[in-house]
Amino acid sequence: MSGAGPLVPPAGLTIAIPTYRRPGAVARALRAVLAEAPDADGPVEILVIDNDPHGSAREAVAEAAAPSAGAGSAPGAAVRYVVEPAPGVSAVRNRALDETADRALLIFIDDDEEPEAGWLRRLLSTRRDTGAAAVAGLVVPDYEAEPDPWLRAGGFFDRQSWPTGTRRPVAATNNLLLDLGAVRAAGVRFDEAFGATGGEDAMFTRSLVAAGGVIVWCDEARVRDRVPAARLTRAWVLRRRRSHAATAVRVELALAGPGVHPGIRARALAGGCARVLAGLGRMALGGLGAGPGRGLVHRARGARLAARGAGMAAAAVGRGAHREYGRP
Structure with a gap:
């Protein structure tokens, strides 16, 4: 790493956590992200976007963000909570783009994930040193219960990884940093046709690459994905x-x-x-x-x-x- 230049540009960084009817999970994710905020060298905003029109995560987010919650006292981190009533993941991710119209960087992380130590600094350092339009990191499964041998043998939850700096043609949005200047220049948004099925992230990132943007991999910027027992079938x-x-x-x-x-x-x-x-x-x-x-x-x-x-x-x-x- 070159160490040149700030990790967070003057226009600032927002970390977006979309959520839908998982207040306990998003509270854990928020606390873990807040613990990473001091690794940035500039102010960090954490934006929780609740796709439940009733705002069911509001109280859990407020409690997790309170200074008495420990991680919520991290300097330079502000927590903002908004409700996006239009259903689907595309609507939520587009709301994140709209809410960050004056920001330089946007990071997406899911509400059932928790970053490992050093996650934020590694994403930011890779972006600074490569100048990439996007930086993607590894998602590691964290099982609620031990998967049966058939699931292990099938590798159903295994995620592929590459050396840091590897260019990628597509990326998921469950651990992704975006240079919003590049996103705006490309004129890309998340396609509503994929809002209920998923795939909006593949469509978005492939369109970004087609417009000339570069996506690079950061193998050290890892998040742990909580896999509930109900999915282990x-x-x-x-x-x-x-x-x-x-x-x-x-x-x-x-x-x-x-x-x-x-x-x-x-x-x-x-x-x-x-x-x-x-x-x-x-x-x-x-x-x-x-x-x-x-x-x-x-x-x-x-x-x-x-x-x-x-x-x-x-x-x-x-x-x-x-x-x-x-x-x-």
Whole structure:
């Protein structure tokens, strides 16, 4: 690291925490982010955006931000709470862009995550030293209960990482720093068509790169993602794998612009069917026995591959979208 220049530009930094009906979780996230605020060399604003029209997180946020809460007394950190009544993750993330029209930097972190020590300084240092339009960091699962061996063997919660400074073509928004000057110059916002299904972050960051922005990876800027026991089931992980694969195809179609795009659909359908067949074949191999432990790996990873293929094929014919963030 060069050490030149301020970590936080004079126009300032906002850390946004979107939330929806998880007051206990967002309070934990807020306290953890407040503990990181002293690592910045300038004032930090923490913006909690509640997507519940009834403002169910207001009291929990106020308590977590109070000086008596310990971390809330961090110097230079101000906490602001707003309600975004329009449903969906895109509306919440666009509200963050609107609320930071006069700021230089914006960081997104989810309400079920807590940063590890040094997270903020590492994100800021990487951005300063690279001049990147965005910096993405690693999300590490933190299980509420021990996953069963099948889930472990399938690697369903494993996240890929790269050496710090690696350029990336796309990034998630659950641990992402944005240079708002670059975002405004690119004219990008979060697409409301992905508000209920997710995928708005892939659409946004790919559009940012297409406009000339650079995304780099910071492997040391890590957050821990709380994985509740309710998600540690085969049904949940396979449904999410199908949904994410379908959403990726929908992003490709949206980036291609208006039209049917038969070529993209044909490739997705063929690729999806091939993955389903390969996945089923691997599951069958696991059932035949492939040495100690290998059978379980084949069965779990085969099911994962088949689920991905099913999502791709469904999206190719206009189906497969799961409203993960839809209102009940």
